[in-house]
Amino acid sequence: MRHRKKTVKLQRDAAHRRSLLANLACSLIEHGRIRTTLAKAKALRPVAEKMVTLAKRGDIHARRQAVAFLRQKDVVAKLFSEIAPVCEDRQGGYCRITKLGARTSDSAPMAYIEWTDIEDLAVAATEDDE
Structure with a gap:
């Protein structure tokens, strides 16, 4: 029985899955919205939201935990x-998943994952550039 085994494995071993989720989270933070498969987006959402929760704490230990991941x-x-x-x-x-439909090559379900406050982030980015 799979009771209390919530980890989405994504057909990878633990180290590969951790690296994949870290890279996806970095891409989401950097670009604000990424296009990926639905399964990866659903696995990424809890990771990205935990990173935002760490960032909202704002102390040095939270920053070190974020850098470690x-x-x-x-x-x-x-x-x-x-x-x-x-x-x-x-x-x-903090994240929103929007389904896009099937990918043409292998019919994998695709989705956008983005920040819910994406408009506010764009405004903040333009203010920082000025």
């Missing part, structure tokens, strides 16, 4: 400086 300091800096302030008043549900 994501392994990219510039992405962690963007997470803490741009994404966390926009999501400060939200209590969860």
Whole structure:
């Protein structure tokens, strides 16, 4: 029985799955929206939301935990400086998954995963550039 075994395996071993989710989370933080398979998007959502929760805490231990998982300091800096302030008043549900339909090559179900406050992030990014 699979009681209390929630991990989505994605047909990978543990190290490959961890690297995949870390890279997907980095891409989501960097670009704001990514196109991937539905299964990967559903596996990524809890990881990305935990990273935002860490960033909302904002202390040095949370930053070190985020760097330990994501392994990219510039992405962690963007997470803490741009994404966390926009999501400060939200209590969860930082990501949105939008289904796109089947991929033409192998009919895999595709989806967009993006931040729910994507408009606010775009405004904050343009203010930082000025």
